[in-house]
Amino acid sequence: MNSTTALAWFARHELRLAWREWLAIMTAGRRGRKRAALIAVIVFAAIMHLPAYAVIGRFATLELPLDRSALIVMTAAIFLAWALMLSQAIESVTRVFYARADLDLIMSSPARIISAPCKFLCAEGAVSTSTIRKARKES
């Protein structure tokens, strides 16, 4: 297995775990609730569009080129959202790292690519994906 394949393989493993953990939270651990959870998520996302529209709807009429104040507000809003997601992702991945404690298994294997920092990045990528999912749902 070369480095790229190993990284992709490991990222797939992390995504599978992150997806199942997220689904377990959404369905409270009951597999029969998948459909109800999916409907609830869609309804929730639809409802959250109302406050989102109230906040950013007024920018919809803006026309190019944008003035300085509009650019500052938009950049600040994007930066704030990005910083929030990043801090959430780092906090979550650290928690996952300690909760799983799978480094012994991985470090005792001959997989060369899977060093601790690489594993951290893959886990962070997977957790970030779920954080973005969460953030999108809430925005």
Place this chain on the structure above:
Amino acid sequence: MKPVESALQVRGLTKRFDRLAVDALDLTVQPGEFYALLGPNGAGKSTTLRMVAGLLRPDAGTVGVFGIDALANPQAAKRIMAWVSDEPMIYDKLTPLEYLEFVAGLWAIDPAISEPAAHELLFSLGLQPHLYERCEGFSKGMRQKVALAGALVHDPRLIILDEPLTGLDAVSARHVKGLLGDRVRAGCTVIMTTHILEVAERMADRIGVIAAGRLVAEGTLAELRQQNGHHSLEDMFIALVGAETETAAA
């Protein structure tokens, strides 16, 4: 004639944390041997095995695994080794089969080989009814068995186990002991730490007693009896460890 390579050859292995955990330890285990490493809590057993498994870097010394320098070429050594810790980690959200598939992937084993091996291992450990259940609801014994199956899926030549029987019920312990016995008979080398002296007495070809990071006694059960003049391993162990602990304290 080419001399037989030791399965494990440790020379002058040293590790210091706040105190000296392993003190210039020498240890040799022959291929096909079941070696039990005994010692009181904090004696340096787990630290020694973690260094052998490549999870800790020693401060000094050498580790050879079937002639491979495990410090200079850890990947080659890890390829033929398996490590099972006393608190094995398995993923709650995976089924035993998926877990074994993941472990086989870490060792880059072809799924065409690892899948039948995984089924066979889980079957031999009595986990067949739970192949497609996620591990989140498993008892400690079941988790230990899944971890053990994971360690064996790449068919290692050297298996290192840290307290594998702690917390297992009698049936699970028998499954694990049976599987390890089968592996040794098939030519695999097993090194195991345990606090259960009866297991060492019954299963091990040779026993090493470690105290304060040093090997204070080693040999077959008969040799240890002869050297120490005690009939039971428990009496021997207490005499050896007690004496060493007093020396270390002095």
